[in-house]
Amino acid sequence: MSSIFKEGIFQDKRILVTGGGSGIGKNIAQRYLELGAQVMIASRNKEKLQAAQKDLSSFGDCHYGICDIRKEEDIESLTKHITEKMGGLDILVNNAGGQFPSLAEDLSKNGWNAVINNNLNGTWYMTQAMAKAFFIPAKSGCILNIIVNIYRGFPGMIHTGAARAGVDNMTKTLSIEWSKYNINVNAIAPGLIFSTGFQQYPEEIRAGIAKKIPMKRLGTTDEVADLATYLTSSVAVYITGETVYIDGGSRLHGDLYEM
Numbered sequence: 001m002s003s004i005f006k007e008g009i010f011q012d013k014r015i016l017v018t019g020g021g022s023g024i025g026k027n028i029a030q031r032y033l034e035l036g037a038q039v040m041i042a043s044r045n046k047e048k049l050q051a052a053q054k055d056l057s058s059f060g061d062c063h064y065g066i067c068d069i070r071k072e073e074d075i076e077s078l079t080k081h082i083t084e085k086m087g088g089l090d091i092l093v094n095n096a097g098g099q100f101p102s103l104a105e106d107l108s109k110n111g112w113n114a115v116i117n118n119n120l121n122g123t124w125y126m127t128q129a130m131a132k133a134f135f136i137p138a139k140s141g142c143i144l145n146i147i148v149n150i151y152r153g154f155p156g157m158i159h160t161g162a163a164r165a166g167v168d169n170m171t172k173t174l175s176i177e178w179s180k181y182n183i184n185v186n187a188i189a190p191g192l193i194f195s196t197g198f199q200q201y202p203e204e205i206r207a208g209i210a211k212k213i214p215m216k217r218l219g220t221t222d223e224v225a226d227l228a229t230y231l232t233s234s235v236a237v238y239i240t241g242e243t244v245y246i247d248g249g250s251r252l253h254g255d256l257y258e259m
Helices: 023-034 046-056 072-086 109-138 158-177 221-231
Strands: 014-018 038-043 062-066 091-094 141-146 183-190 243-246
Touching: 014 023, 014 072, 023 038, 023 046, 023 091, 023 221, 038 046, 038 072, 046 062, 062 072, 072 109, 091 109, 109 141, 109 158, 109 183, 141 158, 141 221, 158 183, 183 221, 221 243
Parallel strands: 014 038, 014 091, 038 062, 091 141, 141 183, 183 243
Antiparallel strands: none
């Protein structure tokens, strides 16, 4: 592990990472474990969670919980599971979500509703539930939302752009409303990151895309994990309501996708 943090900076911290079974979420969970935290990873896929938990347990105390963030009964069960396994929660990383490329005129109602329900509604359900169960009673907590690069809209994925913009605004709103409870709320907006999720995109989208990024490369899940640990650490407690872009300058330069 290469880290700017001292060993054990997250000692005794209890952290939930949704979508923690693969990709960015799994890497974030690993970094927390390496730095001393106790981590719960959650997603819908039991097999993926079990495999990830087995891998991650070599780095520290890792648990898993099956949860569809769109279903409030699943979140309620996860809340009880967190209490039983970890005794509480200090940090929530909302990383779960999903999308697919589609031009606006081709997007079905079902496609729109599925992404809005997952990326926006599910994030809100999870955030409110964890805050009411753990952070507000403790008058302490930290929430980090993983969104996407929505700086200039999201041509080619209007559904996820709209959903993630909602989460961006939610981040700002909650940072003010919940400051009285000593809860920090921030977001990370990754650009193109080489992860399992990116590899699922069609070849015509992936081909040559790094050349269009000002830094001429894709980001890494390690880089996102480093930023996540910083924003939720004790050295960043005066930062709240911010969305931090990690995109190699892409938001300021040109078009990545051919329409």
